[in-house]
Structures are given as structure tokens and as C-alpha cells.
Amino acid sequence: MWPVNPRGCWTLFVRESHRFLKVKMQTIVAPALTAVLYLMVFHYAMGNRSVPGLDVPYFDFLIPGLVMMSMLQNAFANTSSSIIVGKVMNVHIYLLMAPLSAIEAIAAFLAAAVLRALVVAAVLLAVLAPFSSLGFEHIALILFYGVCGSILMGCFGIIGGMWSKKFDDMALISNFLIMPLTFLSGVFYSVKQLPPMWQQVNNFNPFFYLIDGFRFGFIGVGDTNPYTALWVVRISTLICMGACWYLWQIGWKLKE
Amino acid sequence: MAELALHIDGLTKSYNNGKQALKGVSLDVPAGSFYALLGPNGAGKSTLINILADIVRPGDGSISLFGHDLFADRAWCKRHMGVVPQEVAFDPFFNPREVLKITSGMFGVKPDMTWIDELLGRLELTEHCNKNTRQLSGGMRRRLLVAQALVHRPPLVILDEPTAGVDVELRRRLWDFMRELNAAGTTILLTTHYLEEAEELCDHVTIVDKGTVVADRPMRELMRDVAGRYLWLSYGDDFVLTQEDEVALSAFQPRTNGKGVSLTLRHVEGAASSFHAAYEAAVTRFGPPQDAGVRQEDLEDVFIRLTHENDDKVNA
Structure with a gap:
């Protein structure tokens, strides 16, 4: 179904945005506090050491990774929680009953996920940047990886939300897939510090490219070439958006 | 022939578990009518309504709304109907006023605050309109569903047991409101287990049982000829x-x-x-x-008799 209802799409975007702003302690303040705690812990653990192989202060390396990790997790949480809460509370029927095309529904969900990710990133950078000498070396790369990463994770959240029947299913995806992949994607260390075999394994982790590219935008160095990864991210994002559109269009796990 | 608000022809539906919920249901709801769709639990009423609402995928058959093919022109049809679902659904993040503004916007209609305030008033929700929906009682939540179905002023309103859990006084006022809407031209399709209400309100009745239509007549004719x-x-x-x-x-x-x-x-x-x-x-x-x-005999007697006769036919 093609776009038919721009007002409906805008309303859904506003609804999804209000939803996370209404619980900002949980959606914005809590991620900022968690990031500050990470920073404190690693400050005492690492001191003023530089990251081996990259020759940048550890704090400058860590902060973009923490920001991107929070963006990815929040984008995922925004779409997935909305859909699973909707299914459990039976409110998702209003999404199905409304004259919204699949494109409009997906666009609204993803736009709200990106907005939440950007708000979280802005708050985290405002809180963490004073502790580092962080620059903005390649602003276009920062925006590209930030926005594409959020869209990608928003898509995973939509698909996860549609697949889940109960909160427990969502917790399974969140804790056993999203959390390990984001934690083991080079947020806290350079992959050059890993044994060769694990470096190879890491190449198959999509979050690694997102976090490394985002970080490159800030500090100008990274574990991989961010310009090569641009295409990987572009294509993955388009495929995931297409998958979301198709699944929404057929009402996968939403309609009996 | 009078304009039809809803025309259903040979609608079928089988669920994945093999249950055949609709076995070729056909019905015509004239525009401007107050139409009762009755049947015992599991008869297929809600399946039919959920197909109209796009919550359940249809099987075979065709449906049109005011002459528009439902499956070819879903968006138009959705804008022209409001559905009160049987199961209570509420968004735990918003209050009733916000819920109505959101619902109106999602149906592509700029929220009309005068109409929203009137709906809140008529459904006795004004004093609760700034409370979170989590704080509302079951009856209030159900009335909010009715308001949500009406907020975009659809010409066809489908009510799937809208008064379950609503007290007698409020029920009466809700029906007065529905009568007014009907008198102003809104077509109303109602399912209810309160058969005396259906008999009093509706001018046409279809009784379904085990996925088939067992009676489909104007209420007066049914009561004259069958009761x-x-x-x-x-x-x-x-x-x-x-x-x-x-x-x-x-x-x-x-x-x-x-x-x-x-x-x-x-x-x-x-x-x-x-x-x-x-x-x-x-x-x-x-x-x-x-x-x-x-x-x-009242409608309840007729209903019981017809559905029992259908049971005998199915079991024979």
C-alpha cells in the first residue's frame, strides 16, 4: 500500500516521540547516568593510557563508542517496546484499523526511533564531552553512521516487536542478541587488541562497523576504513527497511 | 434499491488451527439503518468485524463499503468506518483527550476539539479526560473506545459489544447518543448479548451461528413472522x-x-x-x-429457537 495519509504518519511519529518523552527518566536520563558510570569505572581502571594500535587517549576512544552504543540500544528500544506494549495491551489494533500504509507506519516508527537516538546522543555528548578532548573531525560521517545505525536498530526493533508474543520474547532478543553484539563491537576496546581469530569473527558483527565509523567521525582514526563500510551500512539499512515494509504490509504476526 | 452501507457476499474465514469461523456469510446493511448482528459466542461475529477492521485476514468472498471494494480501496473504507472492538484496548501513555486527538490524526482527520469535547461529555468522560488511561475503570475505558470509533465522524459505526461492563444508566445514555447519530444519518452495525436492547434499537437483524446466517430480516418482520x-x-x-x-x-x-x-x-x-x-x-x-x-416471544426466544434449530441441522 502506497502513502495515503500524511497526517496519520505525522500523528504516529508525534505519538511515538511523546511516548518516550513522557518517560524521560527511563529513556534519556538513565542512559546518560549509565554512560557516566562507565566513564568513571574506566577512568579509574585505565588511567591516562592510550588505546594500543590507535594512539588516542582512551577517553576520546571510549566516549563516541558509548554514545553510539546508547543510540543503537535506544533506537531498538523505542520501536520494539512500542510494538510489544501495543500487542500486549491490544492497542496495536488501532494501528491496523487506521488508514495508514505500511510505508507511513514504518517511516513514523523509524523517525521517532532516530529522534530518540539523537536526543540521547546530544544529552550524552553534553555530559561526557567535558571529560575529554573530543573533536568533530568528520561531521558528515558522524551524522551518517548515527542516523543509519538508529534506522537499522529501529528496523530490528520493529521486526523483534512483531515477532514477540510477550515481554519475555523481547527480553530474549534484547539480552541475548542486541546486548552482546553491541558490547562486543569494539565500544570498550580496539579490535586490534583481540587475537586474530576473534578479529575475524568480529568482522561479521554489523554493530562493529557502525560504532567504528561513528567513532572515526570524532577522532579521525578507527579499526576499519569507514568509507568502505559506508556501502555495507547503506545496503544493510535499505534491506532492513524493505524487510520491515514487507512484514508490515502482510501483517506478519500482527493479523490472524 | 436503497444505498448499501455495507455489502458482504460469501465471506469465509478459516484459522490456522483449522477452525472455520465463517462459512460463506452474506449480508446487506442499508445506509442509515441500525443493524443488529447477533449470534452466540463463537458464532463468527467478531471474526467478521475484525475482517472489516483489517485485524484479521479474510478468506474468500467480497466486501464493499458504500460501493467501494474493501480490499481494493482499504484506506478509503477505513476512513469511512469506526469500529469499537470487543476487547478493551488502551494506550497506557496517554489520557483520554490525547488518545482522541491521536486517533483522529491517525485516521487523517485534523482533531476537532469541539467534537472531542462533545464526545467526552456525551460519554461521561469529561471529568476523567486528563487522567492517564491506566487510572480509568473498565467501563470508562470501554466508553473511550466508543469515542475513538466516532472521533473521525465515520458514516458507518461498528459496535462489537460496546456495553459489556457498562452500568444500566450509562448504557441507556449511550444508546440515546447512538439513536441521535443514527437519526442524523450514521449507519450503525451492532453486536450485543443484550438482546432486549437490540430488539428496541435495531430495525434489521442478522443472526449468525457457527459461521452461517440463520436469519436475516427486518426486525419487525422477524418478530411478526418468526416470533x-x-x-x-x-x-x-x-x-x-x-x-x-x-x-x-x-x-x-x-x-x-x-x-x-x-x-x-x-x-x-x-x-x-x-x-x-x-x-x-x-x-x-x-x-x-x-x-x-x-x-x-421476544427476540431472545427467537434467537434461542433459531440457533437451536441450527444446532440440530448441523448435528443431523
């Missing part, structure tokens, strides 16, 4: 209806509970009532009764 009338004559505790009595009164299908006899009165359009003949036959046979009265 039975009985003459009851009381003869005291020692009354016995013998086989000879049954043969003699067979034209009136006599029945007894041991205290008297009940005779079925026939309805023949334009002909004299069979009341006098039945009374005369009973008095001739048993003498003057101690007491007498006429009982008219």
Missing part, C-alpha cells in the same frame, strides 16, 4: 394433557407443564387471529379456565 405467540390457559395442579387432547388440539401444538395448557397462535398476514379458535377449542375440551393470558 411465536401463545395462549396460556390455567386449569390447576391436577391438569393432565392426554394423547387424545393432543390430537384434538394438534392445530395449536399444545404443551403442558401440569398446571394448564399452552396453545400456539398463528400469524397470517391479513387474516383473523387464531386466538378465538384456540380459546374456543380449549374451553370445549377442558371447560372454562381458572386464568388465561397471551405471551409473545
Whole structure:
């Protein structure tokens, strides 16, 4: 179904945005506090050491990774929680009953996920940047990886939300897939510090490219070439958006 | 032929578990009517409504709304109908006023605050309109669903048991509101288990059972032609209806509970009532009764009779 209802799409975007702003302690303040705690812990653990192989202060390396990790997790949480809460509370029927095309529904969900990710990133950078000498070396790369990463994770959240029947299913995806992949994607260390075999394994982790590219935008160095990864991210994002559109269009796990 | 708000032809639906919920249901809802869709639990009413609402995928068959094919022109049809779902659904992040603004926007209509305030008032939600929906009682949440179905002013409103859990006084006011909307031209399709309400409100009735239509007629015709009338004559505790009595009164299908006899009165359009003949036959046979009265079947009796007949047909 093609776009038919721009007002409906805008309303859904506003609804999804209000939803996370209404619980900002949980959606914005809590991620900022968690990031500050990470920073404190690693400050005492690492001191003023530089990251081996990259020759940048550890704090400058860590902060973009923490920001991107929070963006990815929040984008995922925004779409997935909305859909699973909707299914459990039976409110998702209003999404199905409304004259919204699949494109409009997906666009609204993803736009709200990106907005939440950007708000979280802005708050985290405002809180963490004073502790580092962080620059903005390649602003276009920062925006590209930030926005594409959020869209990608928003898509995973939509698909996860549609697949889940109960909160427990969502917790399974969140804790056993999203959390390990984001934690083991080079947020806290350079992959050059890993044994060769694990470096190879890491190449198959999509979050690694997102976090490394985002970080490159800030500090100008990274574990991989961010310009090569641009295409990987572009294509993955388009495929995931297409998958979301198709699944929404057929009402996968939403309609009996 | 009058314009049809809803035309359903041969609609089927089978679920993945093999249950065939609809077996070729057809019905026509005239525009401007107050239409009852009745049936016992599991008859297929909600499946039909959920197909209209795009919550359940259809099987075969066709549906049109005001002449627009539902499956070819979903968006247009969705804008022109409002559905009150059977199961209570509420968004735990918003209050009723916000919910109505959101619902209106999602249906592509700029929120009309005057209409939203009127809806909140008519559905007795004004004083609760700034409370979170989590703080509302079950009845309030159900009334909010009704408001959500009406907020984009659809010409066809589908109410799937809207008064379950709503107290008598509020129910009456809700029906007054629905009558007003209907008088102003809104077509209303109602499912309810309160059959006396359906009988009072609706001008047409379709009864479905086990996925098929067992009756589909204007309410007045159904009550005139199908609802039975009985003459009851009381003869005291020692009354016995013998086989000879049954043969003699067979034209009136006599029945007894041991205290008297009940005779079925026939309805023949334009002909004299069979009341006098039945009374005369009973008095001739048993003498003057101690007491007498006429009982008219209501919609509930008709409903039970028709669905039981359908059970017998299905089991035969």
C-alpha cells in the first residue's frame, strides 16, 4: 500500500516521540547516568593510557563508542517496546484499523526511533564531552553512521516487536542478541587488541562497523576504513527497511 | 434499491488451527439503518468485524463499503468506518483527550476539539479526560473506545459489544447518543448479548451461528413472522394433557407443564387471529379456565429457537 495519509504518519511519529518523552527518566536520563558510570569505572581502571594500535587517549576512544552504543540500544528500544506494549495491551489494533500504509507506519516508527537516538546522543555528548578532548573531525560521517545505525536498530526493533508474543520474547532478543553484539563491537576496546581469530569473527558483527565509523567521525582514526563500510551500512539499512515494509504490509504476526 | 452501507457476499474465514469461523456469510446493511448482528459466542461475529477492521485476514468472498471494494480501496473504507472492538484496548501513555486527538490524526482527520469535547461529555468522560488511561475503570475505558470509533465522524459505526461492563444508566445514555447519530444519518452495525436492547434499537437483524446466517430480516418482520405467540390457559395442579387432547388440539401444538395448557397462535398476514379458535377449542375440551393470558416471544426466544434449530441441522 502506497502513502495515503500524511497526517496519520505525522500523528504516529508525534505519538511515538511523546511516548518516550513522557518517560524521560527511563529513556534519556538513565542512559546518560549509565554512560557516566562507565566513564568513571574506566577512568579509574585505565588511567591516562592510550588505546594500543590507535594512539588516542582512551577517553576520546571510549566516549563516541558509548554514545553510539546508547543510540543503537535506544533506537531498538523505542520501536520494539512500542510494538510489544501495543500487542500486549491490544492497542496495536488501532494501528491496523487506521488508514495508514505500511510505508507511513514504518517511516513514523523509524523517525521517532532516530529522534530518540539523537536526543540521547546530544544529552550524552553534553555530559561526557567535558571529560575529554573530543573533536568533530568528520561531521558528515558522524551524522551518517548515527542516523543509519538508529534506522537499522529501529528496523530490528520493529521486526523483534512483531515477532514477540510477550515481554519475555523481547527480553530474549534484547539480552541475548542486541546486548552482546553491541558490547562486543569494539565500544570498550580496539579490535586490534583481540587475537586474530576473534578479529575475524568480529568482522561479521554489523554493530562493529557502525560504532567504528561513528567513532572515526570524532577522532579521525578507527579499526576499519569507514568509507568502505559506508556501502555495507547503506545496503544493510535499505534491506532492513524493505524487510520491515514487507512484514508490515502482510501483517506478519500482527493479523490472524 | 436503497444505498448499501455495507455489502458482504460469501465471506469465509478459516484459522490456522483449522477452525472455520465463517462459512460463506452474506449480508446487506442499508445506509442509515441500525443493524443488529447477533449470534452466540463463537458464532463468527467478531471474526467478521475484525475482517472489516483489517485485524484479521479474510478468506474468500467480497466486501464493499458504500460501493467501494474493501480490499481494493482499504484506506478509503477505513476512513469511512469506526469500529469499537470487543476487547478493551488502551494506550497506557496517554489520557483520554490525547488518545482522541491521536486517533483522529491517525485516521487523517485534523482533531476537532469541539467534537472531542462533545464526545467526552456525551460519554461521561469529561471529568476523567486528563487522567492517564491506566487510572480509568473498565467501563470508562470501554466508553473511550466508543469515542475513538466516532472521533473521525465515520458514516458507518461498528459496535462489537460496546456495553459489556457498562452500568444500566450509562448504557441507556449511550444508546440515546447512538439513536441521535443514527437519526442524523450514521449507519450503525451492532453486536450485543443484550438482546432486549437490540430488539428496541435495531430495525434489521442478522443472526449468525457457527459461521452461517440463520436469519436475516427486518426486525419487525422477524418478530411478526418468526416470533411465536401463545395462549396460556390455567386449569390447576391436577391438569393432565392426554394423547387424545393432543390430537384434538394438534392445530395449536399444545404443551403442558401440569398446571394448564399452552396453545400456539398463528400469524397470517391479513387474516383473523387464531386466538378465538384456540380459546374456543380449549374451553370445549377442558371447560372454562381458572386464568388465561397471551405471551409473545421476544427476540431472545427467537434467537434461542433459531440457533437451536441450527444446532440440530448441523448435528443431523
